[in-house]
Amino acid sequence: MAKKEKNKLTKFEKWFRSLHRFVNVVYRPFYPYKIHKPETPYEDRPYIIIGNHLSLFDPVLAAMATKKPIHFMAKKELFEKGLMKKFVNKCECIPVYRDGGDMNAVIKAMKYLKNGESIGIFPEGKRNRTGERLLPFKSGATALSIKTKTPIIPFVMVKKIKFGRTTHALYGEPYEFTEYYGKKLTEEDIKTCDEILRQKILELYEQLLEMLSKKKKKHG
Numbered sequence: 738m739a740k741k742e743k744n745k746l747t748k749f750e751k752w753f754r755s756l757h758r759f760v761n762v763v764y765r766p767f768y769p770y771k772i773h774k775p776e777t778p779y780e781d782r783p784y785i786i787i788g789n790h791l792s793l794f795d796p797v798l799a800a801m802a803t804k805k806p807i808h809f810m811a812k813k814e815l816f817e818k819g820l821m822k823k824f825v826n827k828c829e830c831i832p833v834y835r836d837g838g839d840m841n842a843v844i845k846a847m848k849y850l851k852n853g854e855s856i857g858i859f860p861e862g863k864r865n866r867t868g869e870r871l872l873p874f875k876s877g878a879t880a881l882s883i884k885t886k887t888p889i890i891p892f893v894m895v896k897k898i899k900f901g902r903t904t905h906a907l908y909g910e911p912y913e914f915t916e917y918y919g920k921k922l923t924e925e926d927i928k929t930c931d932e933i934l935r936q937k938i939l940e941l942y943e944q945l946l947e948m949l950s951k952k953k954k955k956h957g
Contacts, residue, residue: 749829753806756828760797768794768898772801773948774908779803779890783855784911787878788892789871789938790859795898798906799857802890808849809857810842831856843881850885860934870942871935879914879930880922888913889934893941895949907945912937 746754779802786799786807796809811830815821825832831849833842846856858881861872882889888911898904914930 750806752827753800754804756800757804760801764797767900768797769901769903770798770801770898771903771905772798772908773905773945774802774892775910779908779911780805783850783853783887785850785878785882785887785889786855786857786892787860787889787934787938788906789894789942790861790864791894791897792864795859795894796857798894798898798904799892801906802892802908803855805855807855807857808846810846810859813839843877846881847885850881850887856881860931870939874931874935876927876931879934880927883914883917883920883922883930886913886918891934891937891941893938893945895942895945905945905949907941907948909937909941 784803786802788795788799799809800807806829809828809830810833811825813832813834815825815830816832831842831845833839849856858878860874860878862875863872865872878889881887890908890911892906892908894904894906896902896904912934914933917926917930920926
């Protein structure tokens with residue numbers, strides 16, 4: 738039965754599983770990480786995974802949220818040349834302009850979600866190199882969630898992924914903007930929802946800081 742089920746996997750699902758194995762066997766010994774998430778697995782439906790953006794390797798931890806494949810939104814420049822072009826195409830990433838005004842990216846993301854597949858978005862739009870906990874959000878994730886009635890899984894890290902240092906990532910409970918489903922969204926609605934989402938990530942940030950502080954005291 739397991740063998741028969743394996744044959745039903747798409748080419749992309751097989752690729753994603755091989756990436757998971759690579760991360761656990763090759764990547765993790767050099768860039769160790771610990772994941773903290775609810776007991777209920779995120780496997781029952783499509784999700785939009787969003788988080789803060791500190792380093793080039795952040796998608797690795799976002800991808801470990803679920804065993805299901807995730808199509809990440811990635812800046813258009815990565816699709817233009819070199820090894821990254823091959824990699825993002827192989828990963829079936831969604832090319833997007835950093836200004837967030839790329840309708841083609843939105844249409845492609847909606848298509849994936851309606852097809853039962855998950856997507857990953859870093860709403861800050863670029864890596865955060867400031868002292869701020871979060872950069873302002875680019876609109877898109879909340880509108881996409883509402884239009885496709887897809888729950889969002891927020892996650893957060895408090896430190897940049899670094900060679901030899903354990904990175905902790907905290908994932909929250911799936912969140913839905915159900916009160917906006919079926920409603921014609923205004924600019925103000927989107928701003929309100931973006932702020933709700935931003936606050937949820939900041940709350941997770943505080944929770945993770947507290948968890949790490951308790952752990953440090955316990956072992957200190």
